[in-house]
Amino acid sequence: MRILVVGSGIAGQTLACALAKRGIACDVVEVKPAFDIAGAGLYVQGPALRAFQDIGVVEAIVAAGLPLADDTSLVTDSAGMPMARPSYPRIAGPHIPSVVPIRRRALHEILARAVEAAGVAVRMGVTVDALAQAPDGVTATFSDGRVDRYDLVVGADGIRSRVRALLFPAAQPQYTGYANWRVILPTPAGLERTTWMMGTGTSFGIVPIAPGLVYIAGVSKEPGNPRFERAELPALCRSRFAEFGGFAPALLAQVTAPDQVVYTPIEEVRLAPPWHKGRVVLVGDAAHAGTPFWAMGATMAIEDAVLLATLLARGTPIEAVLPDWMARRLPRCRFVQDGSLQTGRRSHEESPEALAAREHYVRNLMVADVARRYATLAEPFVW
Ligand SMILES: Cc1cc2nc3c(=O)[nH]c(=O)nc-3n(C[C@H](O)[C@H](O)[C@H](O)COP(=O)(O)OP(=O)(O)OC[C@H]3O[C@@H](n4cnc5c(N)ncnc54)[C@H](O)[C@@H]3O)c2cc1C
Incomplete structure (x- = not known):
C-alpha cells in the first residue's frame, strides 16, 4: 500500500509516524518551502497525549511543555477574583499529566523529529495540483511537475485545504464572529496556574507554556471580520482587553511590537459527511476545524490520524476502511465542535441577564460540566 499525505502539520506528521510504525509506506508533501510556525501556544490535552503514545512523543512533549499545575485551571471574573477551579482527568494514564500547554514551535519540532526518525521524507514547497481517481488508485499531479500513483490520498x-477544494469545492470555512489575540510574554511573578478570565463580550487567558513563559489568549467579538494593519495590532490588543484586572494590565503593557501579536479570526469547517470520496479522505482541520474554546482541534486531528493508520493496518480494503473510520470520527468531532462553540458563546455574553446566567453557571455548574465533558472524551477512540 502507498499513501500520499498532503500537509505536514499536526495531523499529517502524526499520520506519517503512525503509518511508518505499521510498515505502511507514505509520501508527505508540504506547501510551505520552510516551516514558520504561527501561533503562540497550544493545549495538548489528555486524549491527544493518549493518542500520541502511539508514536512515542509523549515524554518529549511533557519535557518541552508545562503541565497544568495540579491538573487544574482557574476561572475568574474580569477583576481576577476566583469563581471556579475545574480539574482535568489524566486520560493518558496516571503518570502522564492531564494537559500539557506547549509552544507551537516546540510541538512542531518534536513531531518533525519523529517524522524524520520514522524515515519519512517530507517534500517541502510542494502541493497537489490535481487528483485523478480510478477504482484501484489515485494519480496525483504535483506542483513540481511530478506525477505519481497512490492507493490512498489523505x-x-x-x-x-486544497484537497478539500478538489473534492468538495463548495465547502468553505465559516467565520464565527470571534477573533483570537495571542502573545508570548514572561510569566508574571505570583501566577500560580493557567487562568481564564471572563469579561463582557471578551475573555482573557494566561497560560504558562514553559519555565518563565506564558501565552496570553484573548478573545473578542469582531463583527464583519475586519482586517487590521499589522502596526495597529498592539494598541488594539491592549484596548480590547482593557477591562481585565489581576495580572492582565501588566501583561498587556508589554504588548508593544506588531510582531508579538498573532491575530486570528476564528473560523469553522463543518463538512457534511462523508469526509472522503473514492480513495481520497480528509483529516483534521481540513474536515472539521472548530473554535478553540475547548482547545481540542489538534486533539481531534491527532486521533483522526492514529485511528486511520490503525484501521488501514488491519488489512481491510480501503473502500471499507474509509466509511468505518468516518462513522467512528464524526460523532466525536461534532461533540467537540458543538460543545466548543456553545462554550464560546457563553464565555462572551454581554447582556446583564446573560452575564448573570453565566456567573451562575461558572460558580455552580461548570466544574461538574467539565468533568462530564472529559468523561466522554476519555472513552476509547480506537476499538
Ligand atoms: C486561536 C487558536 C487556538 C487553538 N488552540 C488549540 C489548543 O490549545 N489545543 C488544540 O488541540 N487545538 C487548538 N487549536 C486548533 C489546532 O490548531 C488545529 O485543530 C490543528 O492545528 C489542526 O491540525 P491539522 O494538521 O489538521 O492542520 P494544520 O496544523 O493547520 O496543518 C496543516 C498543514 O498543511 C499544510 N498545507 C496547507 N495547504 C497545503 C497544501 N495545499 N499542500 C500541502 N500542504 C498544505 C500547512 O502548511 C500545514 O503545515 C487552536 C486553533 C486556533 C485557531
Missing part, C-alpha cells in the same frame, strides 16, 4: 492540509 488531505491533512488544514482549514484552507
